[in-house]
Amino acid sequence: MAGQNLGKKILNLVGGEKNIASITHCATRLRMRLNNPKIAHANKEAIENLNGVISVVEKAGQFQVVIGPNVPQIYDELVDGTNLLKENPQDSNAHDDTNWFLKLMDIVGGIFTPLLPLLAGSGVFRGLVLLATQLHWLSTTSATYNILTCASTAVFYFLPILLAVTTAEKFKTDKFVAIAIMGALIMPQFTQMMGKTGNGVIVHFFHIPIILMTYTSTVIPAILAIWCLSWLEKWLRTWIPENLQLLFVPLISLFIMVPLTAGLFGPFGVYVGEWISKLINWLMNLNGWIAGAFIGGIWNLFVIFGLQWAVNPVMINNISSLGYDYIVPLTAAANFGMAGATLGTFFKTKNKKMKTYSISALLSIFFAGITEPAIYGIGVRYKKPLIGAVVGGAAGGAIIGGLKVKAFAFVFGGLTTLPAFVGKTFIPYCIGLLVCFAVACLVTILIGIKESSRKGC
Known part of the structure; x- marks a missing residue:
């Protein structure tokens, strides 16, 4: 071998x-x-x-x-x-x-993982465009601005279609039918039926009342609809003769799923997304300092157990529907807490290979916002650096949450994604990250690491 x-x-x-x-x-x-x-x-x-x-x-x-x-x-x-x-x-x-919860997290992770690079890249792109306008390098009335805005936000506008693809792949159903179902709900003819009233207009499909909603940038409706499609398709293939499936499976799927999604899954998903967003905003307004300390401190533990997949869709939905999100900055706080703990490990370890690994893991956080190498290779391995990361993330997270820092794109917290936070709360964001990094590094240095507990990296 x-x-x-x-x-x-x-x-x-x-x-x-x-x-x-x-x-x-x-x-x-x-x-x-x-x-x-x-x-x-x-x-x-x-x-x-x-x-x-x-x-x-x-x-x-x-x-x-x-x-x-x-x-x-x-x-x-x-x-x-x-x-x-x-x-x-x-x-x-x-x-x-x-158990069912871990299975659910696996499903959500499988749906969103293929889209994360695109979401992260688009988020940084959008941040750079916003930065250029705030520095007056780019006029918001220019064609250049409009083209760059379309390029950086298309992923969010067409998010239901992208989710239809990944959800179809996860549930092993026809992804082209899935695309057609969600595409039908964002076609101009569909949205025009709402007129100037917007969400909540009631129309009738064969005398059945349907509440019309805007589905661009939504998350939950696509996942629910394509999950249902996967069961419908299996049932149709059981009852339709094989030589007729090519025509009738997609025909019947579209006939059933487009109205069903528009009348049931769509409105339910939109309302759930709105409720979650309002709940988060309520918690942040109630006491952002405590909420920030909690999320900033615990997020790295979420990553260890894969629980971040329960929250990622909420952040993406907030960015898509509101144009900003309060949780993304707090996940960045956790990232910089882990980065500080990683640097602290670099100073404390006597293992040359671990020193090299620590720098590699640190650069992974700074330039890609990816913490897993540091979490598993350092935090889980030595335990005490994870304590430093939690304390640092909580300290800086309290500042970021208390001052209600906003992210204007879904990104992974790192140095390269700073443009996604440019706005009135950008300075508090940078101060919060600095606190996360410094506190985590200091705590890790003070409590030290026990290298004898595990073999070197």
Whole structure:
């Protein structure tokens, strides 16, 4: 195995191709569902000791290998020459003893993960456009501004269609039918029926009342609609003869799902999104200092357990519908808390390899807003740096929340995403990040690390 690349080494240690029911990856991890998880569990330490592997996480019925930003390359190495596919359907016989909440987080993660690079890139792009206008480098009445605005915000306008694609892929249904369903709800002919009244106009479809809503930039309606489509399609393929499915499955799916989404899933999803946004705004207005300290302190723990997927859709929905969000800055506070703890680890460790790794993890946060290498390779490994990150994130998060800092795009908190926060609260945001970083670094240095508790990186 010495001459193999990292992907093939991992493949062998998890039990080979036949033991993998399905495999995919997110921004930093290989995610596998295994037919016999005991094989991989027995080799867990050997996998963690591979050069290039940060750690191994077993949760949500998945065996996850944390690698870092170069995970797509390792994924390609692993599946190369095998029958494993990027959209390999999950084996129904695969071992899965997870509870409903972890399964839900896995579903939400699978839906949003493919879109995160686009959302992050568009967010920084939008921030740069806003910065250019505030510096008077770009006129808001110019064609250049309008073109750049369209380029940087298209992802949010057409978010229901993009979510239709990823949701269809997650639930293994026809993604082109899914696109057509959500596309129908943002067509000009549909929105024109609302006239000047806007959301809440009632029309009739075969004498059935339907409440019309605006679906551009929405999140929940697309997910609910395509989940329902997946069940409808399975049922149709059971009852329609195979030689007629090509025509009648998409025909009947469109006939049923477009009105059903417009009349049921759509309004429900829009109202839920609005309620969540109002709840968050209410909490921030009630006491932003406490809310900021709580979210800034606990967010890194959310990442460890994958719970951030429960909140990411809320942030995306706020950006899409309101144009700003209060939670994104608090996640950035957690990022800079982890960055400070990482620098503190650099100063405390005597392991040269860990010093090098610490700098790499720190740069990953600063330039990509990705914390997993630091969280798993340093925080989880040594424990005490995670304490420093929590304290630092809470300290700076209180400032950011208390001063009601706004993000104007969905981004991962780092130095390269600062333009997404440019506005009246930009200076408090920068002060909050500095506090997060300094406090976390100082706490980590003061409490130290126990390198004897784990092997070097």
